Amino acid sequence: GEDSRSFHVSIQAPLSIASVGETPSITAVAGGQLILECPEDAVPPPHIEWHREGSPLREDARRQVLAEGRFLQIRAVGPADGGEYSCRATNELGDTSLRVQVEVHG
Numbered sequence: 275g276e277d278s279r280s281f282h283v284s285i286q287a288p289l290s291i292a293s294v295g296e297t298p299s300i301t302a303v304a305g306g307q308l309i310l311e312c313p314e315d316a317v318p319p320p321h322i323e324w325h326r327e328g329s330p331l332r333e334d335a336r337r338q339v340l341a342e343g344r345f346l347q348i349r350a351v352g353p354a355d356g357g358e359y360s361c362r363a364t365n366e367l368g369d370t371s372l373r374v375q376v377e378v379h380g
Contacts, residue, residue: 299375300375304353308351309345311344314361316365318366336350337349358375
């Protein structure tokens with residue numbers, strides 16, 4: 275049979291940031307909500323850290339790390355939220371880093 279897949283990207287939905295080659299880019303709408311996903315299914319479960327522009331991300335009322343670090347949720351996105359985000363997943367077997375460039379429009 276045929277195997278067909280369609281991909282739908284919505285700013286309200288989790289976005290996978292696994293990518294090969296150049297850093298993937300996500301466009302967010304100012305005032306909306308953005309959820310970034312660190313798709314890491316390693317065993318044992320890894321410790322996940324989020325960074326923005328190379329610095330550890332601090333959680334606050336608008337920016338929250340969910341599900342043991344797997345998701346980063348940003349509410350009421352503003353121009354200052356743009357930039358490069360990265361997540362680093364570490365366990366006994368090594369570590370993995372994923373990066374994504376966020377651009378805010380609106």
